[in-house]
Amino acid sequence: xxxxxxxxxxxxxxxxxxxxxxxxxxxxxxxxxxxxxxxxxxxxxxxxxxxxxxxxxxxxxxxxxxxxxxxxxxxxxxxxxxxxxxxxxxxxxxxxxxxxxxxxxxxxxxxxxxxxxxxxxxxxxxxxxxxxxxxxxxxxxxxxxxxxxxxxxxxxxxxxxxxxxxxxxxxxxxxxxxxxxxxxxxxxxxxxxxxxxxxxxxxxxxxxxxxxxxxxxxxxxxxxxxxxxxxxxxxxxxxxxxxxxxxxxxxxxxxxxxxxxxxxxxxxxxxxxxxxxxxxxxxxxxxxxxxxxxxxxxxxxxxxxxxxxxxxxxxxxxxxxxxxxxxxxxxxxxxxxxxxxxxxxxxxxxxxxxxxxxxxxxxxxxxxxxxxxxxxxxxxxxxxxxxxxxxxxx
Amino acid sequence: xxxxxxxxxxxxxxxxxxxxxxxxxxxxxxxxxxxxxxxxxxxxxxxxxxxxxxxxxxxxxxxxxxxxxxxxxxxxxxxxxxxx
Numbered sequence: 007x008x009x010x011x012x013x014x015x016x017x018x019x020x021x022x023x024x025x026x027x028x029x030x031x032x033x034x035x036x037x038x039x040x041x042x043x044x045x046x047x048x049x050x051x052x053x054x055x056x057x058x059x060x061x062x063x064x065x066x067x068x069x070x071x072x073x074x075x076x077x078x079x080x081x082x083x084x085x086x087x088x089x090x091x092x093x094x095x096x097x098x099x100x101x102x103x104x105x106x107x108x109x110x111x112x113x114x115x116x117x118x119x120x121x122x123x124x125x126x127x128x129x130x131x132x133x134x135x136x137x138x139x140x141x142x143x144x145x146x147x148x149x150x151x152x153x154x155x156x157x158x159x160x161x162x163x164x165x166x167x168x169x170x171x172x173x174x175x176x177x178x179x180x181x182x183x184x185x186x187x188x189x190x191x192x193x194x195x196x197x198x199x200x201x202x203x204x205x206x207x208x209x210x211x212x213x214x215x216x217x218x219x220x221x222x223x224x225x226x227x228x229x230x231x232x233x234x235x236x237x238x239x240x241x242x243x244x245x246x247x248x249x250x251x252x253x254x255x256x257x258x259x260x261x262x263x264x265x266x267x268x269x270x271x272x273x274x275x276x277x278x279x280x281x282x283x284x285x286x287x288x289x290x291x292x293x294x295x296x297x298x299x300x301x302x303x304x305x306x307x308x309x310x311x312x313x314x315x316x317x318x319x320x321x322x323x324x325x326x327x328x329x330x331x332x333x334x335x336x337x338x339x340x341x342x343x344x345x346x347x348x349x350x351x352x353x354x355x356x357x358x359x360x361x362x363x364x365x366x367x368x369x370x371x372x373x374x375x376x377x378x379x380x381x382x383x384x385x386x387x388x389x390x391x392x393x394x395x396x397x398x399x400x
Numbered sequence: 401x402x403x404x405x406x407x408x409x410x411x412x413x414x415x416x417x418x419x420x421x422x423x424x425x426x427x428x429x430x431x432x433x434x435x436x437x438x439x440x441x442x443x444x445x446x447x448x449x450x451x452x453x454x455x456x457x458x459x460x461x462x463x464x465x466x467x468x469x470x471x472x473x474x475x476x477x478x479x480x481x482x483x484x
Binding site for chain 2: 227228232234
């Protein structure tokens with residue numbers, strides 16, 4: 007059975023050129039970058055080249071890139087590190103309801119340590135209102151974090167406007183750009199952010215490599231103490247092969263970004279056109295201002311999990327909301343915050359596209375998903391009667 | 401060793417290494433002093449207690465002048481004059 011992969015928001019295949027670049031560092035070039043001999047120097051040079059390539063992808067200086075093991079680590083590092091470095095100035099944080107769990111759960115962990123967190127609401131398209139950010143800032147506010155684009159609904163947030171508001175009030179601003187970096191232009195200078203998280207496997211790099219951009223001169227408390235790797239800000243012997251793979255993937259993304267975006271956008275629009283023609287299937291997220299390879303929907307009267315299992319049986323791999331939400335079978339907080347009812351939110355499905363997807367893949371998913379929706383609705387007690395008296399949370 | 405406290409020193413260059421791990425204070429110190437002109441003063445901002453001992457010792461060893469320490473709320477300001 008041919009596999010048709012529509013879950014690129016979860017992860018992507020490794021680019022063959024990134025794998026080729028990594029291979030020497032998985033085999034003979036095993037030196038520790040802190041070693042003073044050639045083997046160490048080679049590894050150090052490779053990490054520094056990757057730092058330059060990664061910096062170029064987001065228009066940063068190489069010294070502003072701190073490699074991490076994942077986007078989640080970069081998010082934890084940013085929120086905890088920036089908040090703790092500023093705790094004498096105040097203990098109020100602002101995050102949005104569109105955030106990934108690596109921000110919301112980090113914010114909650116800080117709540118337990120005495121910080122006060124404001125969660126910004128979303129409009130029906132999942133957009134954060136910059137005016138709401140302005141209103142939420144008080145004299146205790148030290149850090150604001152708003153996601154660049156949600157991998158659940160695809161909406162691109164007005165980061166530049168929000169960052170400017172934060173900057174005017176002297177508040178550090180971080181954005182989780184894991185789903186955007188390498189997929190759409192991300193320029194830290196243009197966005198005016200103090201910190202920005204990214205992850206290699208979101209742009210055809212390897213898993214196990216991420217990075218935090220931290221504007222020169224910004225203070226941050228380390229998450230991981232130890233040696234002087236990453237400028238004394240993130241200890242631990244560098245994952246040299248993964249970092250090299252990230253650098254190569256970043257260089258490829260710079261070169262191929264426009265072509266990749268055009269390819270997935272064309273397929274995305276076909277999926278959105280086709281699926282929203284089905285009765286009671288609604289697009290989630292912003293209709294225009296969204297990730298080029300992201301199509302997300304709620305299908306009334308049926309469970310997302312049911313659709314996913316039946317699609318998987320046909321070789322079509324997709325997701326329902328975020329990977330974590332999907333596993334936990336919970337209503338998505340992002341969809342709930344957008345005003346989608348709890349019952350409807352269970353019918354969430356996300357189709358995220360990549361370079362391996364073809365027109366034929368789109369034809370297949372449109373046909374299969376239409377048939378699956380019909381079959382599941384035939385079995386659903388709500389399909390004929392509507393949601394009836396079903397209340398929130400049921 | 402007796403700590404020497406100073407106030408109102410006007411540095412030529414300031415380097416902020418607050419929250420950076422040991423021994424970044426020595427690596428940055430060496431790198432930054434190398435970039436100073438002779439007689440210029442570096443202000444090193446750090447929260448690392450060990451720097452209070454290490455930086456004067458480094459100055460002694462290298463022949464540069466340790467001007468002293470000023471305390472901010474949650475970090476130290478160390479002043480080093482390039483002499484060699």
